[in-house]
Amino acid sequence: MAEHKSKKREQIDNKYKWNLKAIYPDENIWEEDYKTVKNLAGQLVALQGSMGQSADALLQVLQLSDELGRKTEKLYVYARMRRDEDNAVNLYQALFDRAESLGVEVNSAGAFIVPEILTIPEEKLSVFLKENQELAVYQHFIDEILRQKAHILSAQEERLLAMAADLSMASHNIFTMLNNADIKFPIIRDEEGHEVELTKGRYGSFMESSNRQVRHDAFKGLYGSYRKLINTLGASLGSSVKKDIFYARARNYPSALEASLDGDNVPLQVYNHLIEAVHAHMEPMHRYMRVRRELLGVDELHMYDIYTPLVQEYKVKVPYEEAQQKILEALSPLGPEYAKLLQEGFQGGWIDVYENEGKTSGAYSWGTYDTNPYVLMNYDEKLDDMFTLAHEMGHSLHSYYSNHHQPYVNAQYSIFVAEVASTVNESLLIDYLLEHSQDKKEKIYLLNHYLEQFRGTVYRQTMFAEFEKIVHEKAELGEALTPELFNKIYRDLNKIYYGPDVCLDEEIDLEWARIPHFYSAFYVYKYATGFSAATAIKEAILQEGQPAVARYLEFLKSGGSDYPINQLKRAGVDLTTSRPVENALQYFEKLLAEFEELVK
Incomplete structure (x- = not known):
């Protein structure tokens, strides 16, 4: 049992x-x-x-x-x-x-x-x-x-x-039921040798384990379960791609990508420039993987090694109530009004905190125009969970401000700007934690965590965005979408993004099969552009204080009353240029250099 x-x-x-x-x-x-x-x-x-x-x-x-x-x-x-x-x-x-x-x-x-x-x-x-x-x-x-x-x-x-x-909606609904209700994962042994049921919620904890065997078993166990459903999942994703192309052609767009971007009035070059800028800054990412391999002391860095913290002696467990308090303190630069709303969200029944049997995995912020926002979590006391809570509350307060300052017709902000508020929160939180850390090992751990957040938000989401672009282009040219094709495209991209110091386990070819965002095509690139914009806004808040806070709160209140590019310009960020993305990538390289210096 x-x-x-x-x-x-x-x-x-x-x-x-x-x-x-x-x-x-x-x-x-x-x-x-x-x-x-x-x-x-x-x-x-x-x-x-x-x-x-x-x-x-x-x-x-x-x-x-x-x-x-x-x-x-x-x-x-x-x-x-x-x-x-x-x-x-x-x-x-x-x-x-x-x-x-x-x-x-x-x-x-x-x-x-x-x-x-x-x-x-x-x-x-x-x-x-x-x-x-x-x-x-x-x-x-x-x-x-x-x-x-x-x-x-x-x-x-x-x-x-x-x-x-x-x-x-059929392909997305089929995937949702497969991914949350029907798929079954094996029993593995945790660090103490106990038999534990593998779940998607626990998978992240296992990937951060200091025990390599636990990471290996969780990785193999998870992808082994998806492999059993690979033909169904391939058909499901393929149908979703064809749906995107159908609607684009029905509405007289040259491509599904351009149809998607036009909803936000975003020029095609914004998407392409993001991919080009990240490709031009692959060296720091590859360097980070090299440092990871050296610090872990392994001959081969496998895909199940890339999430475990690099300071194994320093463990962080963050109880839910402690996470709330730290987030409140970290976001204090946003002012008392923001803090009051944040406290209301924590105490007012906005959040569904812990995993339970049958619960949808991951996290999101949602709600209606006529009620408060809500947050779904699967909180597991990891440092990452605290950042997820700060992230989702950023979404929620963005919605709160928008709903209270815009009429219904203009309340829904564009997905293009949706990740800005959430990432500003995360960025302020990491700055706060680093500033208040007196322990070298803790700073190394936090920098490692932030580098991981950056890798996951900018590099990884851009890789996802490139996968979506390639897959849709192939389908638009009439190429058959098979699991084998998805596997090959995904493997080739992993090779480009992770570099020569990472051993590409065959299981990672299947990762596309478990990514819910692929059923909302051309969404994930906005994580990367949003992160870049958020970095610029956060820096302005810390350097300028109240004037930057005022611009930011006005941005939150503006909802969908204007095109997102214009809204960000008024907040002080111009994404029609490559500068915000370039600056964010340079910031990653700067933090990587600090990390390398500390771990010498």
């Missing part, structure tokens, strides 16, 4: 669970809202063809669409987060399926809005905006529609695409 099995959800103390009753006290109210949305969707469809009649008619449709969006969002978020608590609970699987289908129905009901706005002459729209002041909040929304005019289809075609959305 294996020891240390995952706890069941009812065994977790309620103070470590999020409070979803703040969204819906019970499922009966959820059902009432479900019926209301069905009714409102019918009302919206009935208004089709009326938007060009008058300013008031235009406003009526847009306000009804917003009301529908807000209610549908609540239904969907609640059902999804309930399911994420335990993916094996049939009740919430069913609730989520219904919410997902309802979302498709609502999108279909409102599919006429954008094409119909495009039939209204621009001069007439300008008159409408002047006639009714309540339309002012929709100015950016309308401007964005006009900008993307060439890629918006007829009302009938838009309706067909909206109806197909349910089908387009």
Whole structure:
């Protein structure tokens, strides 16, 4: 009988669970809202063809669409987060399926809005905006529609695409169930020789183990489980890529990548320049791997050796309450208002802290416009978990500020800027911990951790971004997407990014099969650009103080009211140049030099 099995959800103390009753006290109210949305969707469809009649008619449709969006969002978020608590609970699987289908129905009901706005002459729209002041909040929304005019289809075609959305989610949903409910991992022995069930939540701890055999067994065990499902996972990812290409071609884009970037009004060269800049700075990354091999004292540095801390005598275990306190202190440069909101999040039922049986892996921040944000964690008392908590609370406070300072139509900030707030938090935390460290070994450990964070956020996410680019390009050229092709592309990229001092175990070829972000294509590059922007903002906050804090808080409050490139410019960062990425990579090299000096 294996020891240390995952706890069941009812065994977790309620103070470590999020409070979803703040969204819906019970499922009966959820059902009432479900019926209301069905009714409102019918009302919206009935208004089709009326938007060009008058300013008031235009406003009526847009306000009804917003009301529908807000209610549908609540239904969907609640059902999804309930399911994420335990993916094996049939009740919430069913609730989520219904919410997902309802979302498709609502999108279909409102599919006429954008094409119909495009039939209204621009001069007439300008008159409408002047006639009714309540339309002012929709100015950016309308401007964005006009900008993307060439890629918006007829009302009938838009309706067909909206109806197909349910089908387009299939590959992601299949992967989610495989990855969280169906996949089974073996029992391995931990550092004390105890039999322990391998889980995705524990995998990170095992990879940081000082016992190489534990790392080896966890690595082999995890990827051995994915190998058993490799054909299904290959078909799933291949279908997701084809879905991206279908939508890009349907909307008259040259490629899936350009279709994705256009949503944020981001030029193609931003993506390509990121990859080029990282390729130009591979030497520090390879040097870091060389230092790692030397410090670990191994003839061959394997992929299961690249996460373990390099100062084996210095162990860090961070209880959850201690992590909260350190984060509060580290983020104090952001001012008392930010600190008060952070404390509210820690104490107000925003966070689901610990892993339990069937719980969705990883971490995220989510929520609705009409409720507080929420954070899902699988906290395991690692240093990395404290950084994850700071990271996700950055997202949450960004959402909080945006929701409280923008109307619903402008509240949702672009994913392009989504990683900035989270990374500013992480960056301030590492600076705080390094500044307050009096122990050489602790500083080495922290620098090692930060170099790992950088490697994971900039180098690794850029490698992911390059994988997505290559895979989509091959599919667009008609090449068959097979597990063997995915394996080869992924292996070749690992060779480029990790360099000659890393032995590429064959298991790492399969890593693509377990990356959820690949089902939201061309998302991960924003981690790298966001990290670069966050580094610049953090430096400004520490050097300038209040003026930089004020610019930053205004950025958080701006939501989706402007294009992300413009928002960052006002915060003091210009990503249309390569300078922020170059500076971040040079910062990595600087910290690496400090690390090398300390470990001599």
